[in-house]
Amino acid sequence: MFAAGTSEGSAGTAPDFRCGRCAAAFRSYESLLHHHKTHEGLTRCPLCDTCLNRVSDLRRHMGRVHKLERPQVAAMLGRRGDWQAAAPPI
Ligand SMILES: [Zn+2]
Ligand SMILES: [Zn+2]
Structure with missing residues:
Protein backbone atom coordinates (compact mmCIF):
# COMPACT_ATOMS: atom_id res chain seq x y z
CA MET A 1 0.00 0.00 0.00
CA PHE A 2 0.99 3.62 -0.27
CA ALA A 3 2.73 5.36 2.55
CA ALA A 4 0.82 7.95 4.44
CA GLY A 5 1.42 11.63 3.90
CA THR A 6 0.79 11.79 0.14
CA SER A 7 -1.78 14.51 0.47
CA GLU A 8 -1.13 17.29 -2.02
CA GLY A 9 -3.34 19.70 -0.17
CA SER A 10 -6.00 19.66 -2.87
CA ALA A 11 -9.67 20.05 -2.13
CA GLY A 12 -10.14 16.42 -3.04
CA THR A 13 -12.83 17.02 -5.64
CA ALA A 14 -10.71 18.46 -8.45
CA PRO A 15 -11.28 16.69 -11.75
CA ASP A 16 -8.37 14.52 -12.79
CA PHE A 17 -8.88 14.37 -16.55
CA ARG A 18 -8.46 17.54 -18.56
CA CYS A 19 -9.03 18.11 -22.23
CA GLY A 20 -5.91 19.26 -24.06
CA ARG A 21 -7.92 21.27 -26.59
CA CYS A 22 -10.21 23.28 -24.34
CA ALA A 23 -10.69 24.06 -20.69
CA ALA A 24 -13.05 21.20 -20.02
CA ALA A 25 -12.22 18.83 -17.19
CA PHE A 26 -13.78 15.52 -16.27
CA ARG A 27 -13.84 13.19 -13.33
CA SER A 28 -13.51 10.05 -15.39
CA TYR A 29 -11.41 9.04 -18.35
CA GLU A 30 -14.48 7.71 -20.12
CA SER A 31 -16.12 11.12 -19.95
CA LEU A 32 -12.99 12.69 -21.39
CA LEU A 33 -13.00 10.20 -24.28
CA HIS A 34 -16.61 11.07 -25.06
CA HIS A 35 -15.71 14.73 -24.92
CA HIS A 36 -12.85 14.26 -27.40
CA ARG A 70 -31.70 2.98 -36.40
CA PRO A 71 -30.37 1.49 -39.69
CA GLN A 72 -30.68 4.91 -41.33
CA VAL A 73 -28.78 6.52 -38.50
CA ALA A 74 -26.14 3.82 -38.73
CA ALA A 75 -25.78 4.33 -42.47
CA MET A 76 -25.44 8.06 -41.99
CA LEU A 77 -23.00 8.01 -39.11
CA GLY A 78 -21.07 4.92 -40.02
CA ARG A 79 -18.78 3.58 -37.35
CA ARG A 80 -18.15 6.35 -34.88
CA GLY A 81 -15.90 5.00 -32.23
CA ASP A 82 -18.33 3.88 -29.60
CA TRP A 83 -21.03 2.50 -31.82
CA GLN A 84 -22.72 0.20 -29.39
CA ALA A 85 -22.40 -3.52 -29.88
CA ALA A 86 -25.88 -3.73 -28.37
CA ALA A 87 -27.33 -3.00 -31.79
CA PRO A 88 -27.34 -6.29 -33.70
CA PRO A 89 -25.92 -6.11 -37.23
CA ILE A 90 -28.62 -6.05 -39.86
ZN1 LIG B 1 -12.20 19.85 -25.14
ZN1 LIG C 1 -30.12 17.10 -36.30
Whole structure:
Protein backbone atom coordinates (compact mmCIF):
# COMPACT_ATOMS: atom_id res chain seq x y z
CA MET A 1 0.00 0.00 0.00
CA PHE A 2 0.99 3.62 -0.27
CA ALA A 3 2.73 5.36 2.55
CA ALA A 4 0.82 7.95 4.44
CA GLY A 5 1.42 11.63 3.90
CA THR A 6 0.79 11.79 0.14
CA SER A 7 -1.78 14.51 0.47
CA GLU A 8 -1.13 17.29 -2.02
CA GLY A 9 -3.34 19.70 -0.17
CA SER A 10 -6.00 19.66 -2.87
CA ALA A 11 -9.67 20.05 -2.13
CA GLY A 12 -10.14 16.42 -3.04
CA THR A 13 -12.83 17.02 -5.64
CA ALA A 14 -10.71 18.46 -8.45
CA PRO A 15 -11.28 16.69 -11.75
CA ASP A 16 -8.37 14.52 -12.79
CA PHE A 17 -8.88 14.37 -16.55
CA ARG A 18 -8.46 17.54 -18.56
CA CYS A 19 -9.03 18.11 -22.23
CA GLY A 20 -5.91 19.26 -24.06
CA ARG A 21 -7.92 21.27 -26.59
CA CYS A 22 -10.21 23.28 -24.34
CA ALA A 23 -10.69 24.06 -20.69
CA ALA A 24 -13.05 21.20 -20.02
CA ALA A 25 -12.22 18.83 -17.19
CA PHE A 26 -13.78 15.52 -16.27
CA ARG A 27 -13.84 13.19 -13.33
CA SER A 28 -13.51 10.05 -15.39
CA TYR A 29 -11.41 9.04 -18.35
CA GLU A 30 -14.48 7.71 -20.12
CA SER A 31 -16.12 11.12 -19.95
CA LEU A 32 -12.99 12.69 -21.39
CA LEU A 33 -13.00 10.20 -24.28
CA HIS A 34 -16.61 11.07 -25.06
CA HIS A 35 -15.71 14.73 -24.92
CA HIS A 36 -12.85 14.26 -27.40
CA LYS A 37 -15.37 13.17 -30.03
CA THR A 38 -16.95 16.59 -29.91
CA HIS A 39 -13.67 18.09 -31.10
CA GLU A 40 -13.50 15.59 -33.95
CA GLY A 41 -16.93 16.52 -35.20
CA LEU A 42 -18.21 13.04 -34.45
CA THR A 43 -21.10 14.32 -32.41
CA ARG A 44 -22.31 16.87 -34.92
CA CYS A 45 -25.59 16.12 -36.60
CA PRO A 46 -25.05 15.97 -40.39
CA LEU A 47 -28.63 17.10 -40.95
CA CYS A 48 -29.02 20.20 -38.80
CA ASP A 49 -25.45 20.87 -37.61
CA THR A 50 -26.41 20.55 -33.98
CA CYS A 51 -23.47 19.47 -31.84
CA LEU A 52 -24.29 16.94 -29.14
CA ASN A 53 -22.21 15.99 -26.15
CA ARG A 54 -21.93 12.33 -27.01
CA VAL A 55 -22.27 10.10 -30.03
CA SER A 56 -25.03 8.26 -28.21
CA ASP A 57 -26.85 11.57 -27.77
CA LEU A 58 -26.43 12.26 -31.47
CA ARG A 59 -27.99 8.93 -32.37
CA ARG A 60 -30.90 9.65 -30.06
CA HIS A 61 -31.20 13.13 -31.54
CA MET A 62 -31.39 11.79 -35.08
CA GLY A 63 -34.07 9.36 -34.06
CA ARG A 64 -36.21 11.84 -32.19
CA VAL A 65 -35.71 15.00 -34.20
CA HIS A 66 -35.28 13.63 -37.70
CA LYS A 67 -37.43 10.53 -37.27
CA LEU A 68 -34.74 8.23 -38.59
CA GLU A 69 -34.74 4.51 -38.04
CA ARG A 70 -31.70 2.98 -36.40
CA PRO A 71 -30.37 1.49 -39.69
CA GLN A 72 -30.68 4.91 -41.33
CA VAL A 73 -28.78 6.52 -38.50
CA ALA A 74 -26.14 3.82 -38.73
CA ALA A 75 -25.78 4.33 -42.47
CA MET A 76 -25.44 8.06 -41.99
CA LEU A 77 -23.00 8.01 -39.11
CA GLY A 78 -21.07 4.92 -40.02
CA ARG A 79 -18.78 3.58 -37.35
CA ARG A 80 -18.15 6.35 -34.88
CA GLY A 81 -15.90 5.00 -32.23
CA ASP A 82 -18.33 3.88 -29.60
CA TRP A 83 -21.03 2.50 -31.82
CA GLN A 84 -22.72 0.20 -29.39
CA ALA A 85 -22.40 -3.52 -29.88
CA ALA A 86 -25.88 -3.73 -28.37
CA ALA A 87 -27.33 -3.00 -31.79
CA PRO A 88 -27.34 -6.29 -33.70
CA PRO A 89 -25.92 -6.11 -37.23
CA ILE A 90 -28.62 -6.05 -39.86
ZN1 LIG B 1 -12.20 19.85 -25.14
ZN1 LIG C 1 -30.12 17.10 -36.30
